[in-house]
Amino acid sequence: MKMLKPQTLRKADSKSNLDREDAWMQVIEFAVIFLATWLNPSAGISIFLLKLCFQILKVLRHHHRPPKS
Helix, strand or coil, X not given: CCCCXXXXXXXXXXXHHHHHHHHHHHHHHHHHHHHHHHHCCCCHHHHHHHXXXXXXXXXXXXXXXXXXX
16 A cells, blocks of 8 residues: 655645635535525626626636645
């Protein structure tokens, strides 16, 4: 059985944390967009801006991540 170095374990754990954060961001995005649509379905521009904000946030989060090894 091959033993992993502590650094490798930390990198793998860090990756799973980042994946978990991405999953939570998708859940939050869905909940916010759903709530906004449910409260005011005719507010198309507001919903569009909310989606745009989440897309920008996703790009910025991925841009500032440490490089994968």
